[in-house]
Amino acid sequence: MSALPIASVTAVVCPAWCNVTQGTHLRELRWEGRALHWSDVRTGEGWEIRHATATDADGHRVDTEPQVYVTTDGGLTLAGAEALALTLLATYEEATG
Numbered sequence: 001m002s003a004l005p006i007a008s009v010t011a012v013v014c015p016a017w018c019n020v021t022q023g024t025h026l027r028e029l030r031w032e033g034r035a036l037h038w039s040d041v042r043t044g045e046g047w048e049i050r051h052a053t054a055t056d057a058d059g060h061r062v063d064t065e066p067q068v069y070v071t072t073d074g075g076l077t078l079a080g081a082e083a084l085a086l087t088l089l090a091t092y093e094e095a096t097g
């Protein structure tokens, strides 16, 4: 647990890949007790991927394992599937790094 009361937190430590604003994180901390860091969405033909990790204000992971979200429109071309596979691996490596 953080030594500081949540009300006194003025900034959240983010992973380098996080694209969420500090204002959103501070609201999340106040209402939910943790910040949810979202990566940029990576998109290709018929698919998109992003990942998220929940932390406390100090950037320590809380609650759940990091999650990777993959959305597809249905069938992918072979080229689209290859791009999805490569991007998914890069996303995985970013999420575990």
Ligand SMILES: [Zn+2]
Binding pocket: 012, 013, 014, 015, 018, 019, 020, 025, 035, 036, 037, 038
């Ligand atoms: Zn963040």
